[in-house]
Structures are given as structure tokens and as C-alpha cells.
Amino acid sequence: MQAAPTLVLVGLSHRTAPVAVRERYVVATVDLPATLGALRGIDGVEEVLVLSTCNRTEALVSTTRPEAVALAVRTRLFRNAATDEVYEWHGAQALFHLLRVAAGLDSLVVGESEVLSQLKRAADVAREHGALGALLESLVARALHAGKRVRAETDLGQGTLSVARVGVDVARRALGHFANKRALVVGAGETGVLVARHLKGLGVQSLCFANRTAQRASEAAAEFGAEACGLDELRARIVACDLLVACVEGQSAVVERSHFNARALQRRDLPLVVLDLSVPRAVEAAVAEIGGNVLLYDLDDLSRVVAENLRDRSAAADAATPILVHEAHEFLGRRAYQQLAPVLGGLKGEFETLRDATLDTVAGAQVTPREVELAHELSKRLLHATLEHLKDGAKRLRPEDALEHEYRRFLERL
Amino acid sequence: MREPLQLLQVALPVLYALAAALYAFAFASSDARVAKLRRALVVVVVLAHGAWFALRASLAGDTPLVGPWPTVSAVVYSAVLFWLLVAREERNAGSGGVVLSCAALFQLLASGLAPVEVLPDAPRGALSIVHGLTSVVAAAGLAVSGLHGTLWLLLYREMRGRRFGATFGQLPDLETCARMMRRAALFGFLGLTIGLNVGIALAHTGGGWKLDYASPEVLGSLVVWLYFGTIAFSARIPGFGSRRAAIAAAAGFVALAASLLLVFAPWSMHGAR
Numbered sequence: 001m002q003a004a005p006t007l008v009l010v011g012l013s014h015r016t017a018p019v020a021v022r023e024r025y026v027v028a029t030v031d032l033p034a035t036l037g038a039l040r041g042i043d044g045v046e047e048v049l050v051l052s053t054c055n056r057t058e059a060l061v062s063t064t065r066p067e068a069v070a071l072a073v074r075t076r077l078f079r080n081a082a083t084d085e086v087y088e089w090h091g092a093q094a095l096f097h098l099l100r101v102a103a104g105l106d107s108l109v110v111g112e113s114e115v116l117s118q119l120k121r122a123a124d125v126a127r128e129h130g131a132l133g134a135l136l137e138s139l140v141a142r143a144l145h146a147g148k149r150v151r152a153e154t155d156l157g158q159g160t161l162s163v164a165r166v167g168v169d170v171a172r173r174a175l176g177h178f179a180n181k182r183a184l185v186v187g188a189g190e191t192g193v194l195v196a197r198h199l200k201g202l203g204v205q206s207l208c209f210a211n212r213t214a215q216r217a218s219e220a221a222a223e224f225g226a227e228a229c230g231l232d233e234l235r236a237r238i239v240a241c242d243l244l245v246a247c248v249e250g251q252s253a254v255v256e257r258s259h260f261n262a263r264a265l266q267r268r269d270l271p272l273v274v275l276d277l278s279v280p281r282a283v284e285a286a287v288a289e290i291g292g293n294v295l296l297y298d299l300d301d302l303s304r305v306v307a308e309n310l311r312d313r314s315a316a317a318d319a320a321t322p323i324l325v326h327e328a329h330e331f332l333g334r335r336a337y338q339q340l341a342p343v344l345g346g347l348k349g350e351f352e353t354l355r356d357a358t359l360d361t362v363a364g365a366q367v368t369p370r371e372v373e374l375a376h377e378l379s380k381r382l383l384h385a386t387l388e389h390l391k392d393g394a395k396r397l398r399p400e401d402a403l404e405h406e407y408r409r410f411l412e413r414l
Numbered sequence: 415m416r417e418p419l420q421l422l423q424v425a426l427p428v429l430y431a432l433a434a435a436l437y438a439f440a441f442a443s444s445d446a447r448v449a450k451l452r453r454a455l456v457v458v459v460v461l462a463h464g465a466w467f468a469l470r471a472s473l474a475g476d477t478p479l480v481g482p483w484p485t486v487s488a489v490v491y492s493a494v495l496f497w498l499l500v501a502r503e504e505r506n507a508g509s510g511g512v513v514l515s516c517a518a519l520f521q522l523l524a525s526g527l528a529p530v531e532v533l534p535d536a537p538r539g540a541l542s543i544v545h546g547l548t549s550v551v552a553a554a555g556l557a558v559s560g561l562h563g564t565l566w567l568l569l570y571r572e573m574r575g576r577r578f579g580a581t582f583g584q585l586p587d588l589e590t591c592a593r594m595m596r597r598a599a600l601f602g603f604l605g606l607t608i609g610l611n612v613g614i615a616l617a618h619t620g621g622g623w624k625l626d627y628a629s630p631e632v633l634g635s636l637v638v639w640l641y642f643g644t645i646a647f648s649a650r651i652p653g654f655g656s657r658r659a660a661i662a663a664a665a666g667f668v669a670l671a672a673s674l675l676l677v678f679a680p681w682s683m684h685g686a687r
Contacts, residue, residue, distance in 0.1 A: 170578075172587060173569070173573065173582060173587045173588070174573060174587065174588045174589070175587070175588070175589055176587040176588065176589025176590050176593075177589065266653055266655075267652055267653055267655070268655055269592070269649055269655045269656050270588055270589055270592065270655070270656050271570070271588070271657070292574075292657055293655065293657070295573055295574065297576070301576045304576060304577075304578050305578045
């Protein structure tokens, strides 16, 4: 009678795969409908949601054939990936995983809140393409609610809270004050804007957005009083900047070694810091080999910085456990109750039939309108009390303390 | 008067070592209480070192800068004072552990080898004092510059190697290290400019020194003066970025040490006195 066993989650993330692997399995926004369609085509898949961010690519499906579907999803989405790079969670474990993802506990930067909007967007796309049904709808809503609660009720919502912020902090270790620094942001998407916001907050002297579509670059630049340019101007812009941040979605390397002027680099006082926050990586790896005056960091490098962040936040992460367990308990209880819907419908009909029969037998033709009203009220109240008991019973199918034990066992397996 | 002087002479390296240990501990743990304690201890060290000089001066009746080891102690003192000033201005004391460790080491040598008694033929006269003080301050500036050049290279090495541990998190950033290195070099350069010129004037105005411009100590001092002058103005020299300046400043330690050895060699003008 429980809904959780019908959930299957297959994915890979920064925990299991380096950026060089993750970038091979990214599902770009434009490819998402096709991927959803392909996964829905798998026999036994009822609903599907695909979440693809710089930290992870995951498919969450509801199915009646979990084992076979998991294998098929793995084959479709993660062909040639090593076995230990791809994880698979079933039932309550898939639920726990999604709640942790939404809470930012499974993110590179623990507690970051971008994942909430990414999850919401993934659900929007799935809904648009008819891939989302009642189970995943309620699951996503529960996960978003849990994510917000964790950030509001624990210390996870404080401090450095995004990869963009961590990257900018790393750049500060080299460049010091930003008041006399020039930054070039390649990509005018959400991350690019977030980076720009951090840089503006630190008082960067000048900021320039470079984007494939100049129109988008101009829009983003207008928000920050920055300059805008196309990717064809990269070489000239790189010479003039102190910090280059690449956050480009779903493309191969757009910043190439040939964009860097070796002579100009030699003349620099401080090293040029290059942050590649993209998956797939947007900066050619060969850029790191140019020489001593370039410091290139990608998401894997930043994950080493956030190891410290993880230690600092372990207490806050512990504080999130009761919230996540409670939310999981609520979800499973409601799901079990919803599965009783056909029985409840029958019960309601049965109550009404019994009420009418009793009125006919006991009162016969002499029944007054007041007595009919009382009988209706009584049957309604009895039905309500019964439903409440059933609701309570559905929750007790999996008591909260047993679920917490299950959650802790799940954490040990991470 | 002699006993307190002796006591302070023994206590100074211990105090410096304690302060360095506290800075190193705060470096690793970021404990606010330790940070408070270390500031208090540095103040105590600075006052104690100042008292040591005052006692020596009162014993000699003049400047205590006679002989190589009291001079090394004076360089240590000036370097620590100079570092405190720059760190306060930059609002970053991350290099304290390294600076105070070096101070403890050199003060240990100075305390162990400097005679408690002040030599009776201490240099007298305003020019001598100006020459001695500016030269000591210059050496301190150059030492602090060299230390920050070394720290720049250390942090750069960590960043290049993608190691994000305590060194990455606690040292001053590359720009601050470069600025401290250049400021200290400029300070040292200016001090040495005055010290050298006053020394030359002293020799020519009957200071009792026979000045030989081709002598190793004079040439060595000129080389150090030019060397750190280049570092001080390296930001304006195309192609002489922070990394090259840091390498030069770190290597400048050797040049500074060699120059001090030449200055205090027994056959030198200063040593002969």
C-alpha cells in the first residue's frame, strides 16, 4: 500500500564523479524534453523528472518495475559510466536523497540555495511535457518545502552559500581587494548573474559580460551597469581583466588557450585568476599550462575549498535530520492514505446507504426534516472520525522513529 | 642594573618564541581568545625589548648599536615594530607566525652572543646615531620585505598546487603580501639611502673612518640598496610582476645577510672599530 517503493532515482554527482565525467552526462536545458521523452518510453515508467545541474545529473521515476527500469535508465542516461560513479536509490532512500538534495545537504557547497530553483525548473519542464504525475508532483512539492524549512530553521542558511561565492572567495586570496580589479564574466545565465552580484558586492572596479548572444549579455550588463560583448571579443577582453569567470551552460570549451596573450600575461603584476564554474567545462584545460601568471580552477578544485565549509556545517546538517525525517514521514503517511482512496470512496457510500436504511427502518414515513438533518450530521461526523483514524493509521505504518533509523542507515551508505 | 639586563636578555627569545607559537596556534585554529592573547603578548615582547635597549643605553650612556649581535637584535626589534605597523594598516596579521618565528631565532642568537656589558667605545655624536639607526631600520625593512616575498611565494605555490589548507586560508592574500613586500622594501631603501649617505658624510667629516669605496662592505651595501630599490619600484617596471619581485625579495634575504656579514667582518670599517 505504500507509494515509496515505486520511486527509483538513478544519477551521478560531485560525490561520485569528477567534473570530467559529470560534463559527459549533463543534460542541457534544450535537450531536456527529448531526454524526458526517451525515459518515458521505457516500459514501466509512469512519471519522470530529470535534474541536471553542475553538481549532478539525476533521473527520478515512479514505476511499477523498479529493478528493470533502473537498469534501463542507467543504460539510457549514463552509458559507459563506471559502476561506482552512478548511484541508484529505491523507495524511501530515493525520497531521502531528494529531500537532502533540496535541502542543499548533497551540494558541493552545503546549504546552497540555487538547487531549489533548479529543482523547481526541472519540475516545470517535466510538467510541461506531461512527465509529472501525482506522485512526483507531491514529492517535489514536499522536497521544496523541506528545503525551505531546513534553511529557515537551521544554520545552513548562513554564510557562503553558492559555488559562485566560493569561487569569488578563492579569487580574493589572489587578487585581494576588488576595488581596483576588472572582471570578465563569460555567460550571462543564472550563475553568471550570481557571480556578478557577488563581485559588485565586493566593489569590483569594472565588470564585463561576454555571451554568445549579445542581447542577453546586454540585458545582464544593464542590471549591474557593466559592459557587454560577444565571444568574438574574448581575446581583447581577457588581456584587460584580472578575473575571468566562465559559467556557460551546455557547450564545449568557449575559452581557449589561443584567447590568452602570453606576452601580456608576463607583464601582469598579479596572476590572472580563471574560474570555470561550468559543466561541461568552458575553459580549455591547456589554459592551466600557459605559465605562472594564470591560476585556473574548476568545480573539482572548488570542492576542495568547500571541504572546510562541510566541516563547519556538519552540526547544522545534523540539525536538519529531524526536519527531513518529519517531512519524509508526512509524505509517506499522506501517500499511504491517498492509496486508500478507492476504499474511502466505498466507505462514504456505505455510510450514506446505512444512514438512509436506518432512517427508513426506524422512523419510516414519520421522519421529520430535523431528524433527517441530525442523521446526516451524525453520519458525516462518524465518517470524519473514521477517516482521521485511517489517516493516523497510515502514518503509523511507518513510525517516525523507525524512519529516522532508516534515514541514518541511508546516511551511512553515502 | 646589570641583573635586569641579563634577565631580559634571556627572556627575550623565550617571549618571542611564545608569541610566535600563539600566532601559529591562532593561524591553525582561528580561536578568538588566542588571537586576543597573542596581541597582548606581542605588546609585552615589544615593551620588554624596548626596556632591554633602554637599559643598555643607560649602561653605555649612548646608543647601544655597537657590535654585530646588538645590531641584529635592533634589526629584529625594528622588523617586529615595522611588521606590527604594516599589519595594522593592512588589517591582516596572518604573517605574524613567520615573522615572530624568525625574530625568535635571531633574537636567540643575539641574546646568546651579544655581550651584556656595553663596549666603552660606543659611537657618539648625532651623525653616528642617525647612521646606526637608519641602517638598522633599513635592514629591518628589507628583512620584512624578504619575509613577505617568501610568504607570497608560499601562498602562490599552494594556490598553484590547488591546496586549500591553513596556509591558503590564513596568510595575507597575494596582493597584500606584494604590497607589504614593496612597502617594506621602499622603507628599507629609503632608510639605507639615508644611512649610506650619513655614513659617507661621517667618514668625510672626520668620523675616524677610512672610507674605501671599493671595499666589499661598501659595495655590498650599495648592491643591497640597488637590489631592494628595484623591488620597491618593481610595480612600475614592465615585466617585473609580483612573482618576480617576490622571488627577488626572498633571495634578498641572502644578500642582506651577506651584506651584514661584510659590514661586521673583523677587517671591515665597522668591525675594525
